[in-house]
Amino acid sequence: MKYDYLIVGAGLFGAVFAREAMDRGKTCLVLDRRDHIGGNIYTEEVEGIQVHRYGAHIFHTSDKNIWDYINRYAEFNGYINSPVAVYRDELYNLPFNMNTFSRMWHIRTPREAKEIIAAQIADLHIEEPRNLEEQALSLVGRDVYEKLVKGYTEKQWGRDCKDLPAFIIRRLPLRFTYDNNYFNDRYQGIPVGGYTRIIEKLLEGADVRTGVDYLKERETYEGAAGKVIFTGMIDEYYGYRLGPLEYRSVRFETEVLDCDNYQGNAVVNYTDREVPWTRIIEHKHFEFGTQEKTVISREYSSEWRVGEEPYYPVNDEKNSALYRKYAALAAQEEKVVFGGRLGAYRYYDMDKVIASALELVQRELV
Numbered sequence: 454m455k456y457d458y459l460i461v462g463a464g465l466f467g468a469v470f471a472r473e474a475m476d477r478g479k480t481c482l483v484l485d486r487r488d489h490i491g492g493n494i495y496t497e498e499v500e501g502i503q504v505h506r507y508g509a510h511i512f513h514t515s516d517k518n519i520w521d522y523i524n525r526y527a528e529f530n531g532y533i534n535s536p537v538a539v540y541r542d543e544l545y546n547l548p549f550n551m552n553t554f555s556r557m558w559h560i561r562t563p564r565e566a567k568e569i570i571a572a573q574i575a576d577l578h579i580e581e582p583r584n585l586e587e588q589a590l591s592l593v594g595r596d597v598y599e600k601l602v603k604g605y606t607e608k609q610w611g612r613d614c615k616d617l618p619a620f621i622i623r624r625l626p627l628r629f630t631y632d633n634n635y636f637n638d639r640y641q642g643i644p645v646g647g648y649t650r651i652i653e654k655l656l657e658g659a660d661v662r663t664g665v666d667y668l669k670e671r672e673t674y675e676g677a678a679g680k681v682i683f684t685g686m687i688d689e690y691y692g693y694r695l696g697p698l699e700y701r702s703v704r705f706e707t708e709v710l711d712c713d714n715y716q717g718n719a720v721v722n723y724t725d726r727e728v729p730w731t732r733i734i735e736h737k738h739f740e741f742g743t744q745e746k747t748v749i750s751r752e753y754s755s756e757w758r759v760g761e762e763p764y765y766p767v768n769d770e771k772n773s774a775l776y777r778k779y780a781a782l783a784a785q786e787e788k789v790v791f792g793g794r795l796g797a798y799r800y801y802d803m804d805k806v807i808a809s810a811l812e813l814v815q816r817e818l819v
């Protein structure tokens with residue numbers, strides 16, 4: 454065996470595990486089937502701007518240990534995510550807060566906003582929400598639902614809200630202060646110089662090969678390491694033998710524009726159903742950029758098919774039950790450990806991925 458660990462996937466999970474293993478004297482070979490490292494947090498420089506190729510990534514956490522950990526590998530720029538929503542010719546602040554309500558109803562005080570929402574909810578007489586529409590209506594009332602939730606959610610899921618199950622939306626937080634900070638977390642920001650640099654630092658000292666699909670070249674790497682850490686899709690690893698797990702996918706249309714400021718904000722959501730994209734990201738605003746040009750990405754939510762890039766796991770009953778069957782197969786493996794968002798079939802924010810990689814380190818290496 455040449456290496457202690459063969460790590461499949463050069464994303465955040467694989468890179469954190471590799472770093473910790475190497476810091477404990479272990480050797481690592483890291484493979485990724487994409488032509489670059491970084492997984493979904495990969496950023497590349499275009500016109501001097503860090504472009505988030507697989508969707509906007511804002512680091513946020515309330516876990517001081519994770520914040521300290523990531524700050525060993527990057528300096529963060531203090532960016533606070535404050536998205537806005539465009540509904541037809543109206544523009545609202547997100548998350549739903551006093552700025553949103555004040556614009557919607559021309560009111561000023563939290564009391565007025567609460568009264569309007571409570572009256573709208575009471576008017577609907579929804580006892581037991583039977584679908585997502587009723588669930589959302591019973592949480593925020595008609596105006597916020599119709600202008601800011603309905604169209605966006607229908608585009609995200611490719612289905613009418615009446616045909617979606619209620620459990621998808623458990624909470625729709627309403628904030629009765631004039632605070633546009635999207636996240637409630639204590640620490641937040643964008644790494645100066647982009648995310649790829651973090652992964653480069655984490656992988657320093659490892660042998661890294663990109664453009665290699667481990668599942669297609671399994672024989673070549675069979676005896677390469679004592680143990681495999683697999684961060685790809687758990688169902689793909691098993692040849693989909695129990696059936697494929699479902700995902701929602703996202704398609705990105707990225708353009709360089711000959712103007713210095715296209716939309717004045719990093720994230721603009723489009724909440725009416727008529728506009729086909731869900732969001733437009735203007736990447737330079739994540740880093741307070743002053744370049745002459747700008748780069749924007751339109752995001753379109755789409756159905757996922759085997760072979761395409763998986764983004765969001767569909768954690769409904771059916772898929773969760775199927776995942777548990779794959780996880781039972783995985784538990785029998787002696788030399789393979791599954792991890793990361795695809796290995797665990799979970800939506801993980803970056804801080805949770807780091808925490809989960811560090812937990813694996815505790816089990817494996819301490």
Ligand SMILES: Cc1cc2nc3c(=O)[nH]c(=O)nc-3n(C[C@H](O)[C@H](O)[C@H](O)COP(=O)(O)OP(=O)(O)OC[C@H]3O[C@@H](n4cnc5c(N)ncnc54)[C@H](O)[C@@H]3O)c2cc1C
Pocket residue numbers: 461462463464465466467484485486487491492493494507508509510511512513665666667668669684685686703764765792793794795801802803804806
């Ligand atoms: C659209 C979107 C936006 C997001 N925004 C945020 C955000 O704002 N803030 C936040 O905290 N989190 C965000 N996240 C979550 C974040 O992307 C994840 O937490 C993180 O990327 C997970 O890292 P990972 O290593 O588990 O997986 P990945 O980054 O997916 O890495 C897995 C790697 O394994 C490789 N791989 C798979 N199969 C094989 C194989 N057979 N052979 C070789 N290589 C293989 C893949 O190519 C991939 O590079 C977002 C996620 C999405 C989808």
